[in-house]
Amino acid sequence: MKGRFLLYTQLILFVGLVVSCVTEFQPDKVSIAPSLIVEGTITNQPGPYSVKMTRTADYSYKSLNLLETGATVIISDNLGNQETLKEQAPGGTYQTSATGIRGVVGRTYKLTIRTRNGEQYESAPEVLKASPPMDRIYYEYRYDPQETNNGRANGWDVYVDTKDPETTGDYYRWEWTHYEFTFVCAKVYVFGSPSGYYSGIPCCSNCWDIKRCYINCINIMSDVNVNGNSISRQFIQRVPYDASTPYYLEVTQQSLSKGIYDFFKSSRQQVSNTGGLFDAAPASIGGNIHSTSNASLKAYGYFGAVGVSEGYILIDRSKAVGSPVSTADPVIINSLATCVTCANDQYRTPNKPRWWPN
Structure with a gap:
């Protein structure tokens, strides 16, 4: 019993010493x-x-x-x-x-x-530099039975086919923009029992919501391995099943300089780093901006001259499996409310998209 008490005493003293030696780490600013x-x-x-x-x-x-x-x-x-x-x-x-x-x-x-x-x-x-035309924009429907969310189980993969010129040193980037007609230009949350809802305030004119890809969307390519040949099945986007209505998508193909291609390539590498052992060390991404008044001033980013070719596709989502799954909050339109002017910015526009079906 005495030995056990001595052991407990030593253990308490040891823990006390360990705790007393812990110093809060204050990193340098x-x-x-x-x-x-x-x-x-x-x-x-x-x-x-x-x-x-x-x-x-x-x-x-x-x-x-x-x-x-x-x-x-x-x-x-x-x-x-x-x-x-x-x-x-x-x-x-x-x-x-x-x-x-x-x-x-x-x-x-x-x-x-x-x-x-x-x-x-x-x-x-x-x-x-001119961008070659896109020969074809098309989609392929794909259903994943292993996916539990039906909105993600159904999807339409969009691709582009184009032809690279015979000249060497061509660089490309692809972007997409989705336009969707909206009747609601503002919404207000209405508290209620057992649950509230969003009251939609109608637009004063025709209005379209705009959706682009903002995260992990640097879709670029060099012609180093395909020079002078066709570029086939260049992936653009997977369209979700959040509604059964047609999905309007505009696609731009950009011809880049080597400088802006390298800038986007470095940016993509930094964004995709996961912190693994073999990831490239983080570094500042420069660009082509410099100070002409003080050489010691640092500047970042890029101003580029970009050749663009454009096209669109209308995707039929009416024949998917099951019901669509929308992540948007349900809205009840208040037809008695005073209308709101449609904004004209990167997220919404009153201007009809170029190829919008009548």
């Missing part, structure tokens, strides 16, 4: 100098073109980028044509006019920036 970030392109399609500018915040304060307002932003070409972009509310985004400068295949473009505090930046010149 990470701080970086505020730097300009630029995102924008000019294409051979009609404008307006947008340039978004933010500035990195001090990470020891908050991990947000701050809108860069009050700057003078100019797009110019090698023939002397230029346009000063107009800042859009709430700020940080600068846009050309709808009838302003337009990208022309074969011309060289650059971006010039003068910030509100007098810093000056410039992008490296980029030649706008």
Whole structure:
């Protein structure tokens, strides 16, 4: 008994020593100098073109980028044509006019920036290269019986076929945009028993919701392995079964410079890193923006000249297995409410999509 008591005493003393030796770890604050970030392109399609500018915040304060307002932003070409972009509310985004400068295949473009505090930046010149036409946009229905969610079990995989030119050094990117007609331009939650619901306020005019891919969507390719040959079954998107109505999808094929291709490639690698042992070490992604007033100022992002070819497809979802599964909140339209103007931004538009069926 005495030995057991001694053992307990030693154990308590040991635990006490361990606890007393634990010191809370206070990591050093990470701080970086505020730097300009630029995102924008000019294409051979009609404008307006947008340039978004933010500035990195001090990470020891908050991990947000701050809108860069009050700057003078100019797009110019090698023939002397230029346009000063107009800042859009709430700020940080600068846009050309709808009838302003337009990208022309074969011309060289650059971006010039003068910030509100007098810093000056410039992008490296980029030649706008034509994108080959897309030969075919098509879809294939695929059902996965192992998937428990019927909205994901049914799906339509969209593909593109195109032809790579004989020239070497061609680089591509594919993007998609989904438009869906909406009667509701605002909604209000109504509390009730046993449960509440959303009351939908109708739009004052025709209106379309816009959906794009924002996460893990850098869909790029180099022609290094296919030069001069066909590019077949280039995957674009898997369309979900969230309704049985037709699904309208626009697809853009972009011809990139090597510089912007490398920029997107590095960005994709950083986004897809999982923190595994053999992942590439995180690194800042530069771009083609540099300061012309102070070489010590860092800038990130890219302004590119991009050739674009476009097309659309209308997907029939009426013959899928079972019922669709929507993740949207159910809305009851309040026909007596005062209508709301349809917004015209990246998420909604009153302008009918280019190939929308009548």
